[in-house]
Amino acid sequence: MIAGMEAGKTQDLIKQAAADLAASSHAIVLTGAGMSTESGVADFRGPKGIWTTNKQAEAQAYQRYERFLNDPKAYWEEMLGTVGSGSDFYRQMRKVGPNPSHHAIARLEQVGIVKSVITQNVDGLHEKAGTQNVMHYHGTVEKLRCLSCGSRFGVDEYSLEKLPPLCRCGRPLKYDVVHFQEPIPSDIMDAAESEAMKCDLMLICGTSAVVYPFAALPAMARSRGRGGSGVKIIEVNAEPTPLTHQGVSDYLMQGKTGEILPPVADEVNEILSQREGHG
Numbered sequence: 513m514i515a516g517m518e519a520g521k522t523q524d525l526i527k528q529a530a531a532d533l534a535a536s537s538h539a540i541v542l543t544g545a546g547m548s549t550e551s552g553v554a555d556f557r558g559p560k561g562i563w564t565t566n567k568q569a570e571a572q573a574y575q576r577y578e579r580f581l582n583d584p585k586a587y588w589e590e591m592l593g594t595v596g597s598g599s600d601f602y603r604q605m606r607k608v609g610p611n612p613s614h615h616a617i618a619r620l621e622q623v624g625i626v627k628s629v630i631t632q633n634v635d636g637l638h639e640k641a642g643t644q645n646v647m648h649y650h651g652t653v654e655k656l657r658c659l660s661c662g663s664r665f666g667v668d669e670y671s672l673e674k675l676p677p678l679c680r681c682g683r684p685l686k687y688d689v690v691h692f693q694e695p696i697p698s699d700i701m702d703a704a705e706s707e708a709m710k711c712d713l714m715l716i717c718g719t720s721a722v723v724y725p726f727a728a729l730p731a732m733a734r735s736r737g738r739g740g741s742g743v744k745i746i747e748v749n750a751e752p753t754p755l756t757h758q759g760v761s762d763y764l765m766q767g768k769t770g771e772i773l774p775p776v777a778d779e780v781n782e783i784l785s786q787r788e789g790h791g
């Protein structure tokens with residue numbers, strides 16, 4: 513399935529990653545846009561990205577957080593595409609399904625290897641694949657959030673006929689998605705940092721992790737050292753990234769997450785069943 517000269521090397525690294533995962537006691541996974549695009553979620557900055565092709569939409573996105581603070585009703589009308597050049601983009605996104613990479617990560621959690629997933633993706637595909645412990649670093653289209661009391665609610669709990677939707681505390685709700693200029697919710701940031709400080713293996717999938725503060729997570733894990741009591745950092749990306757070049761990751765499995773993660777999960781299962789057989 514994985515073509516080219518690197519195929520043999522990739523097969524070796526898949527075995528290596530499976531062995532490292534099976535040997536870990538607290539493995540965590542970081543995921544980014546590369547995983548979503550394999551599911552057909554539109555990207556923003558690629559050649560055919562939403563913002564590359566629609567500059568007005570990009571300008572609007574930059575003002576979104578302020579729009580909510582100033583006029584929650586106008587924010588919602590824009591988000592739902594009832595006025596202006598807005599679109600019901602988030603509602604379209606909710607129709608997309610998980611791909612083999614999401615299922616592979618869910619399987620690794622199910623067998624007790626992966627303890628948590630920290631994702632930059634807002635599409636909610638990890639949950640759709642069955643993963644239980646997901647931290648949405650940039651929020652999710654599946655939820656609404658109150659900036660006042662921090663409560664979150666499922667989108668489907670609200671009809672969105674009367675705008676803006678209101679929290680139980682009486683304040684307007686916004687999409688849980690973190691917009692430009694908006695701070696990362698502190699509960700998620702704290703939980704993610706605590707995982708980065710606790711893990712002994714970090715699997716980074718479909719992200720170059722260069723956008724801060726998310727980018728601090730691999731750096732934090734790396735600062736705890738390599739080997740022994742240190743942290744193993746493994747990358748799955750289509751191309752080498754700054755994590756590869758700067759030696760943050762121990763090694764890169766180069767290719768599509770949807771082609772690399774399923775055989776890794778298979779291999780981990782194999783190791784675990786052998787272990788059981790001999791135990």
Ligand SMILES: [Zn+2]
Pocket residue numbers: 658659660661662663679680681682683
């Ligand atoms: Zn509230």
